[in-house]
Amino acid sequence: MKILVAMRQVPERDAPLAIAADAKWIEGSALSYTTNEPDAYALEEALRLKDSLGPASGEVIALTAGPEGAASVLRDALARGADRALHIVTPASPQQHDPLAVAQLLAAAIRGESPDLILAGLQSDDLGLGQTGVILAELLGIPHTTLVLHVEAISSGIRVKRELEDGWFQYVEMPLPALVTIQSGGNQLRYATLMGIKKARSKEVRTIDAASFGLQGTAASAELARVFVPEKQRETRMLTGTAAEVAAKLVDVLRNEVRVL
Amino acid sequence: MSGVLVILEHRAFAQGSVTVPRVTLEALAAGVHLAQQLAIPCSAALIGDGLNDVLASPAFGPVRNVGLAQLLAVEHELLASYTADGFSIALHQLIASLAPEFVVFPHTYQVRDYAPALAARFGQSLVSDAIAIRIESGLPVFVRQLFQGRLNADYRMAASSRTPVPTFVSIQAGAFRAESLDAAAASAQPPQIEAFTPKLTSAQIRTVPAAPFRESSRSVDLTTASVIVAAGRGIGEQANVALIQSLAEALGAEMAASRPICDAGWLPMERQVGSSGQTVTPKLYLAIGISGAIQHLVGMKGSKTVIAINRDPSAPIFEIADYGVAGDLFEIVPALTEAILTTKAQ
Numbered sequence: 001m002k003i004l005v006a007m008r009q010v011p012e013r014d015a016p017l018a019i020a021a022d023a024k025w026i027e028g029s030a031l032s033y034t035t036n037e038p039d040a041y042a043l044e045e046a047l048r049l050k051d052s053l054g055p056a057s058g059e060v061i062a063l064t065a066g067p068e069g070a071a072s073v074l075r076d077a078l079a080r081g082a083d084r085a086l087h088i089v090t091p092a093s094p095q096q097h098d099p100l101a102v103a104q105l106l107a108a109a110i111r112g113e114s115p116d117l118i119l120a121g122l123q124s125d126d127l128g129l130g131q132t133g134v135i136l137a138e139l140l141g142i143p144h145t146t147l148v149l150h151v152e153a154i155s156s157g158i159r160v161k162r163e164l165e166d167g168w169f170q171y172v173e174m175p176l177p178a179l180v181t182i183q184s185g186g187n188q189l190r191y192a193t194l195m196g197i198k199k200a201r202s203k204e205v206r207t208i209d210a211a212s213f214g215l216q217g218t219a220a221s222a223e224l225a226r227v228f229v230p231e232k233q234r235e236t237r238m239l240t241g242t243a244a245e246v247a248a249k250l251v252d253v254l255r256n257e258v259r260v261l
Numbered sequence: 262m263s264g265v266l267v268i269l270e271h272r273a274f275a276q277g278s279v280t281v282p283r284v285t286l287e288a289l290a291a292g293v294h295l296a297q298q299l300a301i302p303c304s305a306a307l308i309g310d311g312l313n314d315v316l317a318s319p320a321f322g323p324v325r326n327v328g329l330a331q332l333l334a335v336e337h338e339l340l341a342s343y344t345a346d347g348f349s350i351a352l353h354q355l356i357a358s359l360a361p362e363f364v365v366f367p368h369t370y371q372v373r374d375y376a377p378a379l380a381a382r383f384g385q386s387l388v389s390d391a392i393a394i395r396i397e398s399g400l401p402v403f404v405r406q407l408f409q410g411r412l413n414a415d416y417r418m419a420a421s422s423r424t425p426v427p428t429f430v431s432i433q434a435g436a437f438r439a440e441s442l443d444a445a446a447a448s449a450q451p452p453q454i455e456a457f458t459p460k461l462t463s464a465q466i467r468t469v470p471a472a473p474f475r476e477s478s479r480s481v482d483l484t485t486a487s488v489i490v491a492a493g494r495g496i497g498e499q500a501n502v503a504l505i506q507s508l509a510e511a512l513g514a515e516m517a518a519s520r521p522i523c524d525a526g527w528l529p530m531e532r533q534v535g536s537s538g539q540t541v542t543p544k545l546y547l548a549i550g551i552s553g554a555i556q557h558l559v560g561m562k563g564s565k566t567v568i569a570i571n572r573d574p575s576a577p578i579f580e581i582a583d584y585g586v587a588g589d590l591f592e593i594v595p596a597l598t599e600a601i602l603t604t605k606a607q
Contacts, residue, residue: 100386131377138378143467146374171471185524221428225417236585247596258545258566
């Protein structure tokens with residue numbers, strides 16, 4: 001089975017965020033970046049599926065669209081066990097925030113690969129739109145299922161375990177080729193081993209200039225216009241001091257205001 | 262029609278009863294609000310099979326009485342169970358026929374599964390998980406969260422984009438008040454229910470869904486707990502769960518966690534609070550090392566009092582906390598546990 005994993009680079013979870021001067025996005029230059037967490041779970045699910053089918057059963061290809069620095073996401077994927085990688089190199093600026101435009105880029109690169117299965121994280125930790133995977137399936141004309149915890153191969157294609165709200169689940173079967181977006185937590189992530197990092201150096205990362213696809217861009221009816229710090233929804237009383245002082249203040253709150261002591 | 266079209270969801274149970282999820286009523290409130298602000302009509306549509314009884318049920322009272330221009334039943338036997346293919350095809354035909362300016366959805370797991378594909382058929386992406394709508398210069402501005410709620414963003418429309426392509430928006434749970442529908446209802450005439458039959462064939466539906474199931478009966482019911490101590494990613498490693506457990510025991514509280522802790526297997530999944538876990542409303546919610554991603558906040562923001570302890574003073578949890586401590590939980594939590602035990606011993 002040829003499995004392709006669409007991945008995205010995002011700022012580290014705890015990275016301090018400063019709004020850019022034009023308020024259209026954040027200051028990106030000083031940030032540290034990492035792999036979008038649900039995409040790491042998507043890669044893990046792809047590697048497990050390949051392992052379950054036997055070593056000579058196919059390949060796992062990591063794909064990203066992003067500026068040059070996004071290549072580190074692919075190198076990490078190769079170190080964890082992906083067989084090769086594709087990097088659609090986009091300009092660092094302007095930032096692309098429309099998932100339809102990103103999906104168009106991914107679709108253009110994927111058409112030359114004809115994978116059996118495409119996996120993607122269910123949403124990004126930065127934009128949080130949760131759409132790129134679904135739109136990609138639509139553009140490629142293949143079936144999809146979202147919020148999936150586990151994928152298994154069956155004779156007619158795949159069977160996936162999908163998470164619903166409030167503790168409910170559902171199995172869905174689909175023919176291949178298909179696309180699945182992966183929810184975090186369905187598997188445990190493997191770490192890159194020293195051997196894996198060493199091997200990754202000899203694996204192929206093919207770069208494609210995004211402009212070479214000649215896409216026309218999208219005409220979104222509503223666009224990201226201004227980033228701002230949210231207003232507080234509640235008046236928060238911040239308690240300060242040493243650990244012992246804070247503990248004493250909290251006990252006072254628990255006893256006299258919340259009345260649970 | 263050039264108005265607002267709200268896509269409704271319902272749950273039907275074997276014994277014949279019907280419920281309308283709260284988030285659907287909230288999305289309807291958002292749609293009604295948007296339509297009023299722009300002085301355009303608001304309509305709504307429900308998708309499924311055999312919907313007449315559903316739309317006539319008491320649960321749909323607030324929907325019938327809100328003064329909708331049209332209430333549509335999009336019906337087909339192939340829509341009896343949800344599939345992304347069936348719903349996308351049916352709604353594509355409905356929207357192409359009605360030509361609304363705005364299509365408003367509740368931001369549910371089901372909408373997340375098909376609405377991006379539907380919007381893409383109109384060359385659009387979805388303004389997903391919106392938390393507010395305001396009007397500036399006669400045009401709506403949609404607000405949504407970025408970076409797991411650490412920042413917000415305005416999504417603005419260009420004046421030229423009001424027609425002819427619809428704008429697709431989904432509404433976050435809790436962002437609009439379902440109660441506002443009652444106020445709007447006073448003088449409204451219930452609309453005729455109109456049937457819309459999409460052209461669908463079974464060959465167009467490529468996925469085969471099985472019946473939803475629950476993994477096991479829940480042995481932990483956090484929804485009735487009056488005090489909850491919850492741990493998040495900030496606790497660092499599994500060994501530190503003991504710190505939180507000691508505090509919970511001192512307070513006589515139930516232990517809960519955000520998703521990453523349950524994903525890692527440090528606490529069982531049944532103790533997860535958030536969109537994929539339980540929704541809780543305790544007297545006290547003590548959040549430790551929880552940054553406050555949207556998915557977690559929706560499960561606990563109804564708590565009467567929230568106390569948050571977190572290293573990062575800019576963490577979104579502090580936006581909804583009544584009391585906050587920006588500091589090292591590994592120092593504060595043991596000190597707090599000790600202080601509570603001392604107080605109780607007095």
